[in-house]
Amino acid sequence: MEQCACVERELEKVLHRFVMYGHQSEERLDELLRSVCEIRGQLVAFGVQDADLSVLSQTMAQCCKNIKETVQMLASRHKDIHGSVSKVGKAIDRVRTGSSANFDAEISAVVAETVWDTPERQKYLSETIVEHLYRQGMLSVAEDLCQESGVVIDMSMKQPFLELNRILEALRMQDLRPALEWAVTNRQRLLDLNSSLEFKLHRLYFISLLSGGIGNQMEALQYARHFQPFASQHQRDIQILMGSLVYLRHGIENSPYRGLLETNQWAEICNIFTRDACALLGLSVESPLSVSFASGCMALPVLMNIKQVIEQRQCSGVWTHKDELPIEIDLGKKCWYHSVFACPILRQQTSESNPPMKLICGHVISRDALNKLTNAGKLKCPYCPMEQNPSHAKQIYF
Structure with a gap:
């Protein structure tokens, strides 16, 4: 992160110097233009015949000198900007070569191969991209994507x-x-x-x-x-x-x-x-595509570290490429959209097929845990413990 921050600082320096160079160039060129216009006005007003040739020669020589100095100054500062740009490139190279974790071209190991394998899923992806383009006001791009992908909006x-x-x-x-x-x-x-x-x-x-x-x-x-x-x-x-x-x-x-x-x-x-x-x-303020992209950027470094640990310890079976990740990744409260519940017995997150169930005693477990704890039509709460009828458990909706 420190190396990335260094790149950002170098980039800010380049942008600042570029803006200052533009302002200074305009000021010096305007100054030269006014000087040349004044000389031209004097020649038109008094005429070459009436002007003192020695004074005119000195004036023209000074004007040429000013023009030459301005060109040299602008060229020198332009060269300095090129030096700053090269520093940005070197800073990026240090980030790229300093640590393999900064830029890893091979990320296929953390992606499920079958995530977009069906036409239906590809259609959902195209619709999500089109919706994002409409949100951003890029209407013509969205229309072209609809035509090329066959998506009908x-x-x-x-x-x-x-x-x-x-x-x-x-x-x-x-x-x-x-x-x-x-x-x-x-x-x-x-x-x-x-x-x-x-x-x-x-x-x-x-x-x-x-x-x-x-x-x-x-x-x-x-x-x-x-x-x-x-x-x-x-x-x-x-x-x-x-x-x-x-x-x-x-x-x-x-x-x-x-x-x-x-x-x-x-x-x-x-x-x-x-x-x-x-x-x-009935829409979120941010598009689903931008939220998913931001979440992926935060989660990718953690997933790459997991991949490296799995490869070193030769336990490839840990990552099953199913719906769940091998560990929980904290994306911050900004990415919290729905309440979730993890079963304290099975240590699994509940879902629509395995919803949370509230027992008579008030404790909550998953339906799978409820079924596994049921014995001969009776259930003994693992926390109270209180014997009860499992049919009296109620499903909780988030």
Whole structure:
């Protein structure tokens, strides 16, 4: 990880030098252009005949000298950037050659060979990729994939993503009208979700009017009527917005309310809209493909280490290529989506075919453990112990 961080630091240095090189190049070239234009203007105004040739010669020589020095300076700094780029390449080589665990080209040993062996599974994979492309707004790429893979996507599935991307694109251009129309149309459903999206859209539109200065005062006062349905829930926020009108003549940016003009509000409103729109559509905020990819990136190093241990100890039978992994891999709370239960008796995770069962005494075990512990129609809890009828156990649903 330290070597990867070193690559990232070198890359940041290159990007910083590249940006600075661009700014400095523009400044020096603009300066030279102004100097040449001034000389040209003097020649046009006074004429070559009236000009002192010795002064003109010195001026032209100095101009040529400045141009030569600028070209040499830019070439030297451009060479420095090439040196920084080569350092990034060397840092990557150190990561690649320093440890086999950093980059391992052979990962087939940790992948089940039959995972995509049926047309049905391949169809699911293609549909997942197409859905991800629709979520990202890459509509033309998704259509090409559908044609080449033969996947047929129903228009009812496609349309919500088209609308979602259209509104998000407008928000990125700081156009609130499509989002406001969508929020008003779905007002009741948003209220059922306890969403504040519509209020925050109106709030952001009101702030955009405030940023226009005193000329928008009457329009801002009239637009404030949109806050009436939200007065009970967002009273404090509305009071702050109305109080800012006092400083409109002197500029909100010069008032105690300058925090209303923070630019990160546009990124925030995009995230809120995406979250609430996906909730109404019954979709997760992140696409299943991106979540699976991120989880795989976190799990792959652990799986590669397991593979290495298995090969060293010659116990290849441990990895059976079934649905379960040989050990539990912690992916962090971000990747927790469903409650799970591991049977304390058999040490196995429960499933639909082997659900968790609650005994009369309150202890929970898996159905397989329940069947194995049952003897002559009676069950003795391994924790109490309390004798009971196994038919009285109830299935638990997560």
